Amino acid sequence: MVKIFWEKKKGGTITSPQGFFASGLHTGIKKNKQKFDASLIVSQTPCAAAGTFTTNRVKSWCVLHAMKGIRHSYHRAVLVSSGNANCMNGPQGKKAIEECVGETARLLNIPEEEILTAQTGLIGSPFPTDVLKSGLPKLFRRLSEDGGHAAAKGILTTDRNTKETALSFFLGDKKVTIGAIAKGAGMVHPNMATMLCFITTDAAISKPLLSRAIRHAVDNTFNKISIDNDMSTNDMVFVLANGVATNPIIQNVDRDYRMFRDALEEVCRAMAYKMVKDGEGVNHVCRLRVFGAKNPTEAEKAARQIANSMLFKTMLSGANPNWGRIAAAIGASGVVFNPDQLSISFGNAHVLSNGSLRAAHIPKAERVLYKRDYTIDVTIGKGRGRAEFLTSDLTTKYVVINASYS
């Protein structure tokens, strides 16, 4: 693990890295005129780009378009719209993207292949191509170095807050910045859970290593959060690296690569935390750590089963240290463990120790669960495998939000 010195930027966003411009506005896809529904992110120079995509077999047209488009050697822009997922709406959805990308390419005076797209919102509806197209000239004119905040608004659906971050660190004597905006998971209203994250950096890094770094970061962060158990048709994470920081280009798995990879993971972790915190109806964010498994895979299996358990999540919403639900979830996960070696701590309240209840610690555990953020540690044996998840409570508000149609 390389020690990193970095600085979290106050008010940091996707335009914090040098050479990036962004904008966001209301075009009319969403009915509420106060809500932005389109964003544009542009780099002044060509970028190496990489991304990860939903593995759902039902994919939005934007996912299909981006999965193909990401293979291009370099990219310059990302066009995002919210309010319509452009999914399961027939061939019209494909044409919608082609038209909007064509118009964006004309405005930016770059080839269409250099534009990536993402969309989020209601699935199964015809995409309002003309609405978005008519907004593109204004979106283009508003592009600015401070436009990250506006862009952060244009990608949201039911999120209560924008999700933005940036951090800087040094590669040799060059200051490098990574910025990100995101839209939360479990944001299901009215139809579909979706997470989106767009990351920019002025670091110089080769496309293959950027791709490797983003897969590593996504696997350790976005793939280890749990709001509900559902998988979207539109999930995407993009990262664009334009090299404006003029560091020696990262093209080997060396110290610079590891620093960049760790910083990227930190940015993704910050975004993942904001997503969980802003999850539908969420009151509590729980960092769940599993220790002592045979190996990391087994630890992850146990952690995932606990993190996704509805009984565990309702327990968090009630702030009740019902450790039996944790034990039952591990037992159901298929992981081999000995209940007599099971230990469970709520924050610093060690409620179960090697299978024995320490009832005196229950009141302390209750106080921990009343907090907004806390850690639950579960030790399932004597192995060295460990895993960490970010999870949230399941509240009546979640049900109310997702039971309503529009």
Added chain:
Amino acid sequence: MVKIFWEKKKGGTITSPQGFFASGLHTGIKKNKQKFDASLIVSQTPCAAAGTFTTNRVKSWCVLHAMKGIRHSYHRAVLVSSGNANCMNGPQGKKAIEECVGETARLLNIPEEEILTAQTGLIGSPFPTDVLKSGLPKLFRRLSEDGGHAAAKGILTTDRNTKETALSFFLGDKKVTIGAIAKGAGMVHPNMATMLCFITTDAAISKPLLSRAIRHAVDNTFNKISIDNDMSTNDMVFVLANGVATNPIIQNVDRDYRMFRDALEEVCRAMAYKMVKDGEGVNHVCRLRVFGAKNPTEAEKAARQIANSMLFKTMLSGANPNWGRIAAAIGASGVVFNPDQLSISFGNAHVLSNGSLRAAHIPKAERVLYKRDYTIDVTIGKGRGRAEFLTSDLTTKYVVINASYS
């Protein structure tokens, strides 16, 4: 498929088959004196017995005891208690069962090996052995031919209603009866989801075939319901066959076996339906059918993913035909399918037909979802694989019940 002629017994219960006696009462395990917390089921003659058990690695002492006990050649009685799961409470829990079984054997004047046990309730608490033991003489004295209804009460925790059924059919000129009582799944208050089902029959059938029939029935019914995604530490299904109907003993896979197996499945299906209907906070029961999969395994995979999806379940509670959530759930299931061949019907409202939305049918679909019971049919392709699940809506009440500790 053998055609069966049978009669559903009104007021049928576990003592409807000949030669069974039962009782139920309040011993003091539960604080509320109005609530029964112990039941005893006894056959006048030795029974072939078979059972299925939770696959959770964390098992109650009663599950460990019964898994071993079920290997005995014949059985005479089942002792059940509710209010304490007797799970993860140290060696005291094992001793509790041995003492209570010993006392029951003495009262019934039968060997201990002929007694099966089941328990349900709060996990992690010491078992109140003396409380249950002191109630056993009265439980024994109250055994009667009409005691099934009392026994049905003694096994409940948060269930709103007792779950009882019985049906009769003829094997040759002998009338055979199967009766059952159950305790619901997703009955989690305060700590743990648990389902229990006890079945009696006066049919004569060999132990191996009884075991085969019950596995078949459980797999087609209890294993295909979804209230929450959690697996209990205490799940059990027992069936006892005492042969008092004097039919020629079923010991081959013949017409009589198939009739018995189908009747047993029907009894389990009735119990499964009652469990879902009485699930915590449940307002709607949905029969979910998946057609057109490559094979039954793929169909089951798709059905299970839909049935367990929180977005699908909240959609049911809101009575909104958001078919996109169904499509997304199938897409996430790993099943290979072509979205262009996907059809979805809510009752008789065909909302999606070969991937095309029929928007005019949405209002009709809404009316279907307002009903207490309905069927949702999903066709995912042109294969012959099909599967059926019983599932329920996820309501704010579920969250409220499971967020409260005691």
